[in-house]
Amino acid sequence: MKVILLNGSPHQKGCTYTALHEIQNVLTQQEIDTEIFDIGTKPVGGCIACGYCYKNSKCYMEDRVNEFVKKADSADGFVFGSPVYYASANGSLVSFLDRVFQSGGQSMRGKPGTAIVSCRRGGSTAALDSLNKYFAYNNMPVVSSQYWNMVHGNSPDEVKQDLEGLQIMRTLGNNMAWLLKCIQLGKENGIELPQAEPWQRTNFIR
Template identity: 45%
Template structure:
């Protein structure tokens, strides 16, 4: 069975992001896709220190939830990142977590479907949304679309339930995500995975 890993960057385990992810999980379940939500926004996750030890060992030098999550990401067909808006940016914890996860895991993430969900009271949602989506394109992950930007508004889960358009956007997102996951799986069976060239690296400093 296909699986979507959901990383919740909110410090509130029952807050707005969790509420939106519950909505996404229900739709994905209807489509025959399993989900797992990881609550990381209230965890002590330090940032990357660019030591590059992961290039030698295949895992982050800080042996915490990041390394525990890498096998889950390897098995997943899709990934949803969720964060509240903090000063027009994602929560710092989820940024530290995902930066370390993507850099250290050494996984081939091509054609795993990515999506992000944001919650805010009023503004900063589009900047936060774009920041989270940056993780996907660089790794060959197609980003699932919706009928609007994937954000819900309010302070509490009750506020999110009142944001009917926001929840509709989340439902449309997950329906599209399910379609993409199934279509990519069918395409791989029929055509194989797309080739990716990696032999050229521009080094402006060295003049090569």
């Protein structure tokens, strides 16, 4: 079993990473493979609604989005991490995830997901809400913790002083491991994902 931890910060070893790393340690203790995937510092373009992905099952733009979707196929669970920017998730991460879900959401359907945020002071719950919407849109069980998934700090050292925040991350890692093991056991006993109905699309035109 494998979990991909997506670091939505431009800082490879910053505050968001510090929180993700706490989850990663717990997953490793639980014998679950992990990979931290950085969105990096190159500009991430947003979805241009060209429809290329409907026919080709990938984004027209060959960048880390397609790389992520390929890896997502063989992963079993996901943690999306973001620094809070202007009381929301990092704009680059939002662009990244819009394109991931538009072009490759199928590879994540039915797999557990969770989001964590890192902030200096405020806007954390609004940022979390925006990230949780990706899972809810895509038939993904959302993993929770003992409190909302956030750490506070403006540097990794400050995050390390947020003892409650780090405990929330560890609880989250254990809950993710528990759910993955339950799903695995279910599969071994013939419990499959429900068959999806053809999508009934209703646009509100009246």
